[in-house]
Amino acid sequence: MISRRAFSLGSTAAGVLALAPSAIGQVPASIDTLPASAPVTRLPLVAKEIDWRLLGPDRPATRHFCAYDGEPFKVFRFNRGTRLAVDFENRLPDPTTVHWHGIRVPYLSDGVAPLTQEVIPPGGRFSYNVPLPDSGFYFFHPHCDETGQVGRGLFALLVIDSPEERKVAFDAECFIAVKDWRLGDDGQWIAMSTDEGAATAGTFGTVRATNGSIVPPRVEVPAYGDVRVRTIVADATRVIDLGCETEDAALIAVDGQALLPPVLLDKLPDGVWRMGPAMRADLQVRVGAPGTEVKIQDYRSGQPYLLTTLVAVDKGLKKTAFKPKSLPASTAPQPDLARPKKMEYLLQVSAGPTIVSPALPADDPLSKALVDSLCVGSKTHWAISRDSWSTQDALRLPPPLEKLTAGTTYVVACTNVTKHVHPMHLHGHVFRVLSSSKKAGMPQYLADTVIVEPNESVQFAFKATSGNWVFHCHILEHMDTGLMGWFRVT
Incomplete structure (x- = not known):
């Protein structure tokens, strides 16, 4: 496996992080997305367990709740152009990593073991x-035992x-x-994943x-005010239809990227924005x-589910x-x-571990890399064009789906031939969703994750950035049981 490595903040040349070839072998250049002169903010970050009263103040506390810095749902806020020097400590009882979802980081800070780093053991x-080159709404989370953590x-x-x-x-x-x-009824955790859920739409919460x-x-x-409502589906499984009880509402950004021009919710199919x-x-x-209310709801159920009320x-x-407000264009x-x-890729059911892509050369530093067993599921249910993640x-790291060239634009046609929804996420890139075979009239938009419905083909385009980048379903059990691959961009 690749040895753990730190980064260099000062000795960069032409935007490429200084690396020790003797430690990591021949790998793609890890491109920094900010100049070396960018202001640096040091960010101590700890993952640990706490007790949290999820069911209410009068119910038993849920033990072994996981949180960064011990604060559930913490919001971090920084200025664009800042570089975060993150000093991360793992106080969990299990290995973990940190993935900076939607942020265009150098791939060696992307948090995907064993592709970009080893797992961080307990106490590690x-x-x-983490350069912050683009404004917007993002989040971060582990990329090992993601379903559980x-x-x-x-x-x-x-x-x-x-x-x-x-x-x-x-x-x-x-x-x-x-x-x-x-x-469970006692407020304690029950199994996060089931075989039935992993092989179908996912295991839903209780x-x-x-x-x-x-x-x-x-x-x-x-x-009479304009409220900016920032919504994230942080769930491992649930897909929602986001909407509200007013005609005066517009979608102004997707995955942190401005939607230009903004679109009134009423002009979208069924008046909602589908999110996975x-x-x-x-x-x-x-x-x-004064005194009136606007209900923000999930309409993807028999009865609308109330998310939040604006009073x-x-x-x-x-x-x-x-009048809908236009945000600055994406950078x-x-x-x-x-x-x-x-x-072209098919999202499909797999009968078992399958690899059809050409193997990595024997002298490639990743050719013998092993996936940590704690980071994946026990069975294979899914594949991308017959390639399944380990x-x-x-547990051998599979070969890349494709070898791409940095700076080249690629258009991906992704077709879902399964019975279930797959929100597909590409690390390290912002892509443009061009078209859908089922969503007539949907505007083009920028994103890092796109839903592909059953029997739907979605086309999206991106300009490739140097690195090793995974492409996977963000229904976490699907990812854990095969629905993930990676691109090597050199």
């Missing part, structure tokens, strides 16, 4: 170089601000973290909640006169006509669609 430490609460929200975005004024801001919990509360939050906001695990959406919601209180604002590299290279049936 790791230094992450995220299932017990190990994730945090990350907001990156910029001067340009601050000029787009809102009257209030509200966070909605959709996360269910696998709890308790629905918003921001860790089984009572939907009520948030006071200025009457790891997906984020920013809504602009106008509230009415209008008098703050002296005057009623004006509703992420954009694909060049003039002459892209094309790739499980406990076969």
Whole structure:
């Protein structure tokens, strides 16, 4: 396996982190997305277990809840252009890593064992170089035993601000973290994964909640004001249809990237935005006169499920006509669609561990790398075009799905031939969703995760960045049981 490595903040050349070839062998260049002169903020970060009263203050505390810095649903906020020098410590009883979801980090800080680092053992430490080149709404979470650790609460929200975005004024801001919990009647954890769930739509929680509360939050906001509602599906399985009880609402950003122009929710199919695990959406919601309420709901159920209620209180604002606000354009590299290279992949059921891609050369430093058994499931249920990620049936790192060229634009046609939804996430890149075979009239948008429905083909495009990057379903049991592959970009 690749030896653990730290990063160099000062001795960079041409944006490439200085590495020790004797330690890691011949690997793709790990490209930094900020200049060496970028301001540095040191961030101590600890993963540990706590007790947390998920079922309410009068019910038993849930033991072994996982949280960063001991604070559930913590929101970290920094300015665009900052480099985080993260000093991470693992105080969990099990190995872990940290993945900076949606952030364009150098791949050696991407947190995927054994592709970019070894797992961090209990009591271990790791230094992450996390440049913040783009504003937006992101989060971070483990990428080992993700079903279990995220299932017990190990994730945090990350907001990156910029001067340009601050000029787009809102009257209030509200966070909605959709996360269910696998709890018994005594408030203690039950099995996070089941064979039946892993092989179908996923194992759903027994308790629905918003921001860790089984009572939907009520948030006071200025009457007649525009509220920026930042929603994330932090659940391992659930897919929601995000909507609200007002015509004065618009989708203004997806996965942290501005949607230009913004789109009224009423103009979207069924008046909702469908979101799967790891997906984020920013809504602009106008509230009415003092005392009125706007309910933010999940409409993907027999009865709408209330996520949060916005309660209008008098703050002296005057009623004006509703107008969607345009956020600054994304600063992420954009694909060049003039002459892209094309790739096609099937999301499919697997009868067992299967690999059809050419093996890595014997002298490749990853050719003998082993996947830690604690990071994956015990069975193989899924595959990407007949390639399955390693499980406990076969722990050798599989070969890459493709070898790509940095700076080249690729258009991926991803077709789901299974009976279940797959939200597909590409590490290290922002891609443009171009089209869907089932969602007529859907606008093109930028994202890092896209839902592919059963019998749907989705096309998306990205400009490849040097590194080893995984591509996987974010229904975590699907990922754990085969539905993950990786690209080598050189």
